[in-house]
Amino acid sequence: MEKRLWEHIQTVRQQSPLVQNITNFVVMNNTANALLAAGASPIMAHGHAELADMARICRSLVINIGTLDNYWTEAMVQAASLVQRMGKPWVLDPVGAGASAYRDATLDELLKRKPTVVRGNASEIMALANVGGTATKGVDSTAASNQALDAAKRIHRQYGSVVCVSGEVDIVVGEKKTVYIRNGHPLMAKVTGLGCSATALIGAFIAVVDDALEAVSAAMALMGISGELAATASAGPGTLQLNLLDKLYNLTEAEFAATLRITDEG
Numbered sequence: 001m002e003k004r005l006w007e008h009i010q011t012v013r014q015q016s017p018l019v020q021n022i023t024n025f026v027v028m029n030n031t032a033n034a035l036l037a038a039g040a041s042p043i044m045a046h047g048h049a050e051l052a053d054m055a056r057i058c059r060s061l062v063i064n065i066g067t068l069d070n071y072w073t074e075a076m077v078q079a080a081s082l083v084q085r086m087g088k089p090w091v092l093d094p095v096g097a098g099a100s101a102y103r104d105a106t107l108d109e110l111l112k113r114k115p116t117v118v119r120g121n122a123s124e125i126m127a128l129a130n131v132g133g134t135a136t137k138g139v140d141s142t143a144a145s146n147q148a149l150d151a152a153k154r155i156h157r158q159y160g161s162v163v164c165v166s167g168e169v170d171i172v173v174g175e176k177k178t179v180y181i182r183n184g185h186p187l188m189a190k191v192t193g194l195g196c197s198a199t200a201l202i203g204a205f206i207a208v209v210d211d212a213l214e215a216v217s218a219a220m221a222l223m224g225i226s227g228e229l230a231a232t233a234s235a236g237p238g239t240l241q242l243n244l245l246d247k248l249y250n251l252t253e254a255e256f257a258a259t260l261r262i263t264d265e266g
């Protein structure tokens with residue numbers, strides 16, 4: 001599997017898929033830059049009047065509910081319906097799930113459109129699966145990713161989505177197996193929107209790789225390894241942002257193979 005993950009990174013670089021993003025105001029710039037650095041081609045587009053054209057020309061869709069409002073919610077639901085009907089892949093980032101009734105109602109509507117992939121932190125995945133006792137603290141997780149494993153499996157069973165829980169360990173739950181990626185760096189949680197960037201990268205990988213579990217594993221491995229190598233060369237969160245973009249862009253096969261820590265079960 002390790003060898004194929006590197007091939008998927010190469011495929012994104014070679015094919016440069018066009019990825020539509022309906023995302024939040026905080027991360028619009030970071031995620032577009034992360035997609036470009038990884039070799040993909042982003043377009044941030046949420047206008048109702050152009051959703052049908054976007055669904056036609058883009059190879060995948062990223063929906064991120066970070067800064068939700070009614071105009072945007074309608075765009076998200078319409079866009080998800082369009083790509084679902086066209087059989088194109090899409091990924092949902094349930095930012096702040098459980099923080100408000102509005103977010104939860106919107107997520108219910110979006111989940112009905114069967115996302116190919118759902119990626120969130122542990123608190124968000126537990127809130128999404130309605131696991132009681134989850135202390136949600138806005139957009140940052142209060143739990144470790146393994147605490148959300150049952151919740152991830154429940155979402156996978158209910159909607160068929162590959163589910164990724166990010167954190168110190170990134171867990172990817174699919175039909176046949178569960179993948180654990182132990183890359184990354186604690187400093188990554190001190191830069192806003194790196195989870196959103198991870199989700200956007202997933203959008204690029206599901207556009208060009210048919211096996212969603214492998215696509216998500218490749219995206220999370222790329223993000224974790226690039227973040228880890230960038231963080232060890234950074235004085236703090238500010239330089240990490242810059243170094244991370246550089247590493248997404250120039251990561252080599254030798255660095256990838258020497259840094260990847262991955263296991264799977266099932």
Ligand SMILES: Nc1ncnc2c1ncn2[C@@H]1O[C@H](COP(=O)(O)OP(=O)(O)OP(=O)(O)O)[C@@H](O)[C@H]1O
Binds near residue numbers: 120168193197224227
């Ligand atoms: N303690 C940690 N150790 C190693 N890697 C981490 C750690 N915390 C986060 N990461 C990495 O940072 C990236 C973002 O994941 P995180 O779980 O922080 O997303 P998030 O909470 O959704 O972030 P945001 O909402 O700000 O976008 C992932 O690639 C993850 O592996």
Ligand SMILES: Cc1ncsc1CCO
Binds near residue numbers: 066193
């Ligand atoms: C800080 C923040 N608030 C809403 S979205 C967002 C970006 C990280 O999820």
Ligand SMILES: [Mg+2]
Binds near residue numbers: 120139196
């Ligand atoms: Mg997040």
